[in-house]
Amino acid sequence: xxxxxxxxxxxxxxxxxxxxxxxxxxxxxxxxxxxxxxxxxxxxxxxxxxxxxxxxxxxxxxxxxxxxxxxxxxxxxxxxxxxxxxxxxxxxxxxxxxxxxxxxxxxxxxxxxxxxxxxxxxxxxxxxxxxxxxxxxxxxxxxxxxxxxxxxxxxxx
Amino acid sequence: xxxxxxxxxxxxxxxxxxxxxxxxxxxxxxxxxxxxxxxxxxxxxxxxxxxxxxxxxxxxxxxxxxxxxxxxxxxxxxxxxxxxxxxxxxxxxxxxxxxxxxxxxxxxxxxxxxxxxxxxxxxxxxxxxxxxxxxxxxxxxxxxxxxxxxxxxxxxxxxxxxxxxxxxxxxxxxxxxxxxxxxxxxxxxxxxxxxxxxxxxxxxxxxxxxxxxxxxxxxxxxxxxxxxxxxxxxxxxxxxxxxxxxxxxxxxxxxxxxxxxxx
Amino acid sequence: xxxxxxxxxxxxxxxxxxxxxxxxxxxxxxxxxxxxxxxxxxxxxxxxxxxxxxxxxxxxxxxxxxxxxxxxxxxxxxxxxxxxxxxxxxxxxxxxxxxxxxxxxxxxxxxxxxxxxxxxxxxxxxxxxxxxxxxxxxxxxxxxxxxxxxxxxxxxxxxxxxxxxxxxxxxxxxxxxxxxxxxxxxxxxxxxxxxxxxxxxxxxxxxxxxxxxxxxxxxxxxxxxxxxxxxxxxxxxxxxxxxxxxxxxxxxxxxxxxxxxxxxxxxxxxxxxxxxxxxxxxxxxxxxxxxxxxxxxxxxxxxxxxxxxxxxxxxxxxxxxxxxxxxxxxxxxxxxxxxxxxxxxxxxxxxxxxxxxxxxxxxxxxxxxxxxxxxxxxxxxxxxx
Numbered sequence: 001x002x003x004x005x006x007x008x009x010x011x012x013x014x015x016x017x018x019x020x021x022x023x024x025x026x027x028x029x030x031x032x033x034x035x036x037x038x039x040x041x042x043x044x045x046x047x048x049x050x051x052x053x054x055x056x057x058x059x060x061x062x063x064x065x066x067x068x069x070x071x072x073x074x075x076x077x078x079x080x081x082x083x084x085x086x087x088x089x090x091x092x093x094x095x096x097x098x099x100x101x102x103x104x105x106x107x108x109x110x111x112x113x114x115x116x117x118x119x120x121x122x123x124x125x126x127x128x129x130x131x132x133x134x135x136x137x138x139x140x141x142x143x144x145x146x147x148x149x150x151x152x153x154x155x156x157x
Numbered sequence: 158x159x160x161x162x163x164x165x166x167x168x169x170x171x172x173x174x175x176x177x178x179x180x181x182x183x184x185x186x187x188x189x190x191x192x193x194x195x196x197x198x199x200x201x202x203x204x205x206x207x208x209x210x211x212x213x214x215x216x217x218x219x220x221x222x223x224x225x226x227x228x229x230x231x232x233x234x235x236x237x238x239x240x241x242x243x244x245x246x247x248x249x250x251x252x253x254x255x256x257x258x259x260x261x262x263x264x265x266x267x268x269x270x271x272x273x274x275x276x277x278x279x280x281x282x283x284x285x286x287x288x289x290x291x292x293x294x295x296x297x298x299x300x301x302x303x304x305x306x307x308x309x310x311x312x313x314x315x316x317x318x319x320x321x322x323x324x325x326x327x328x329x330x331x332x333x334x335x336x337x338x339x340x341x342x343x344x345x346x347x348x349x350x351x352x353x354x355x356x357x358x359x360x361x362x363x364x365x366x367x368x369x370x371x372x373x374x375x376x377x378x379x380x381x382x383x384x385x386x387x388x389x390x391x392x393x394x395x396x397x398x399x400x401x402x403x404x405x406x407x408x409x410x411x412x413x414x415x416x417x418x419x420x
Numbered sequence: 421x422x423x424x425x426x427x428x429x430x431x432x433x434x435x436x437x438x439x440x441x442x443x444x445x446x447x448x449x450x451x452x453x454x455x456x457x458x459x460x461x462x463x464x465x466x467x468x469x470x471x472x473x474x475x476x477x478x479x480x481x482x483x484x485x486x487x488x489x490x491x492x493x494x495x496x497x498x499x500x501x502x503x504x505x506x507x508x509x510x511x512x513x514x515x516x517x518x519x520x521x522x523x524x525x526x527x528x529x530x531x532x533x534x535x536x537x538x539x540x541x542x543x544x545x546x547x548x549x550x551x552x553x554x555x556x557x558x559x560x561x562x563x564x565x566x567x568x569x570x571x572x573x574x575x576x577x578x579x580x581x582x583x584x585x586x587x588x589x590x591x592x593x594x595x596x597x598x599x600x601x602x603x604x605x606x607x608x609x610x611x612x613x614x615x616x617x618x619x620x621x622x623x624x625x626x627x628x629x630x631x632x633x634x635x636x637x638x639x640x641x642x643x644x645x646x647x648x649x650x651x652x653x654x655x656x657x658x659x660x661x662x663x664x665x666x667x668x669x670x671x672x673x674x675x676x677x678x679x680x681x682x683x684x685x686x687x688x689x690x691x692x693x694x695x696x697x698x699x700x701x702x703x704x705x706x707x708x709x710x711x712x713x714x715x716x717x718x719x720x721x722x723x724x725x726x727x728x729x730x731x732x733x734x735x736x737x738x739x740x741x742x743x744x745x746x747x748x749x750x751x752x753x754x755x756x757x758x759x760x761x762x763x764x765x766x767x768x769x770x771x772x773x774x775x776x777x778x779x780x781x782x783x784x785x786x787x788x789x790x791x792x793x794x795x796x797x798x799x800x801x802x803x804x805x
Contacts, residue, residue: 004197007173049196056195056255064259159747183711183718218743219707222644319653344653 213261305383319344440769444532451765526772529557530794583729584609601654
């Protein structure tokens with residue numbers, strides 16, 4: 001599991017893991033709303049930068065404006081989306097029926113009870129590998145990214 | 158620069174992000190920092206990697222509700238335009254890293270470097286001043302044609318800069334030559350109007366005339382050469398558009414940007 | 421270095437006397453000033469330090485009933501009716517028994533309303549021929565600037581010129597007062613005057629002053645009626661704001677409860693008063709003015725601002741400008757009071773006399789044609805470095 005803190009918001013802690021070959025996608029989808037973390041379809045994530053950029057944005061909204069979704073974790077999924085349509089963001093970046101690879105992401109407040117290493121593993125039946133740009137490049141689907149981000153230029157290939 | 162603004166920024170960013178002020182314009186203050194706003198792997202051992210933080214401080218003279226709305230609107234529009242421009246292939250603009258519209262903060266990629274022999278930072282202005290000993294060298298010509306090409310590309314894609322000066326072009330050394338980047342899109346806009354493009358070119362011409370008066374004619378000629386290249390690459394449509402823009406440029410120049418005014 | 425003593429005073433005197441006639445809008449102003457002949461002016465850049473003495477500064481304003489503006493024809497008639505009386509009174513106040521002692525007679529050449537300008541220039545020509553005194557034609561805006569510089573002693577300020585007919589941000593460079601930003605449509609004073617007309621508030625002493633007083637009565641200053649904010653780079657536009665705020669005030673008067681901004685949709689209770697509208701309009705317009713001024717200051721690296729023109733008397737505008745300057749290192753604001761801010765004869769005399777002392781008097785009456793359009797940057801400013 002990757003732990004990270006954003007310098008400007010260091011009272012928060014970010015926990016993230018990458019799972020491949022997830023077997024219980026159906027179950028996970030059913031419990032999306034109650035999970036203490038966000039589940040993101042890994043085919044839409046191309047780098048850690050992209051992931052943490054969304055976290056940063058969610059934290060800015062949380063601190064200076066207001067959350068548009070119920071939790072900070074779901075706000076991160078919305079922040080990944082180029083539009084502000086919540087349903088569309090979850091549909092595109094959230095866990096899908098056919099999702100095999102999943103990024104689990106939890107943003108917690110350091111003052112609250114510590115986030116357990118095992119939370120992700122207890123829920124997700126899959127193979128945990130290191131969350132890194134290198135591994136993300138294997139789970140990424142360029143066509144999906146182009147579609148969800150409305151990129152039509154040829155420079156990204 | 159007011160100490161108050163610096164302490165505002167420091168308390169906003171917390172002590173984890175130290176910043177160094179580098180310039181103050183009418184609207185924004187620019188800082189550099191070595192801390193990336195969110196990327197992991199940045200445990201900051203490499204001090205040479207820098208980021209730009211552009212901060213629009215609250216203006217006390219205006220009503221707080223006007224101030225909030227404006228700061229948000231302008232920060233957002235500058236970020237949007239940078240994001241759009243970075244998708245245009247061939248166009249060089251700094252990469253947008255993060256933005257916080259509520260506090261008027263934008264993080265962008267740091268560009269440029271120190272020029273040799275203490276000639277200052279590698280803005281086009283300092284570069285041209287550095288080259289005064291041989292103002293008409295091939296290197297200067299190449300650089301200016303490239304700058305013109307960038308501006309042409311910007312206009313061809315229907316965007317305007319709004320404040321083109323030689324300080325708003327930064328050069329990045331790529332080993333063999335200098336690659337120009339357009340910066341500061343605080344007054345930028347998406348526009349299909351020939352008028353806006355004509356004004357852009359006129360503002361640039363004025364800026365070159367006033368900061369590099371002695372060589373302005375040749376410099377402007379090279380800039381325009383690069384500018385035209387973009388349009389001439391396109392088919393008949395490009396030629397026509399170029400003709401319209403140049404015609405309007407001529408008109409703007411004659412009336413001196415401003416229309417004649419009734420008392 | 422500039423030699424301001426190129427032309428010596430008449431009759432071997434050690435001072436200059438100038439009469440200024442101003443009538444480009446609804447104010448007819450006559451001023452008489454005196455400059456001592458000082459050796460330091462022979463070789464200096466002290467055009468803002470003329471040690472000006474004002475011998476007379478009188479003015480008569482053509483006031484129309486509430487809800488009406490001033491029409492060129494009626495204003496010109498007002499000026500014709502009053503010109504002789506005012507000049508006579510000014511000479512008396514100044515203690516000048518023989519008007520042919522005057523070194524020069526200065527008149528407003530433009531910009532302004534055609535008919536009023538014309539009545540005043542006819543007066544100027546007549547006096548010039550009658551007393552055999554040379555004429556000098558003055559740009560109205562330059563008159564404001566030179567008056568402001570002399571009164572406040574600001575050496576090289578960025579000038580915000582705000583009046584009924586003009587809105588410009590000006591800075592001096594290479595013998596011209598260059599316009600950095602200006603309105604793209606109507607002037608700020610025009611905007612305020614026309615809003616005052618919609619509100620049917622009195623034009624006495626001036627519509628802008630009455631709006632300022634109404635704005636002070638606004639009780640809920642935290643709340644602002646949102647208006648368009650139309651700064652375009654260094655320029656601004658105000659006709660849209662006027663149209664919008666006009667329509668709001670009409671809804672208010674007609675008690676149009678459908679307007680949710682003004683009336684509570686459920687109870688129909690009125691949420692906004694006329695004072696609130698005046699307050700919001702002022703806050704919005706002045707924020708725009710201060711912003712473009714700040715841009716110009718950053719552009720030319722100046723830290724002084726001089727506010728001139730009728731709207732420059734507005735205390736709120738002066739406050740906002742001062743607040744902006746406090747946030748800039750060593751920023752200073754210079755403003756004058758209503759005697760000099762509002763159009764007057766002294767300012768025309770001041771700018772005209774500077775021009776005269778540089779040897780630029782009118783040689784031929786054919787050169788005294790007035791013009792409605794006369795840009796500030798057309799004037800060659802010989803009296804500065």
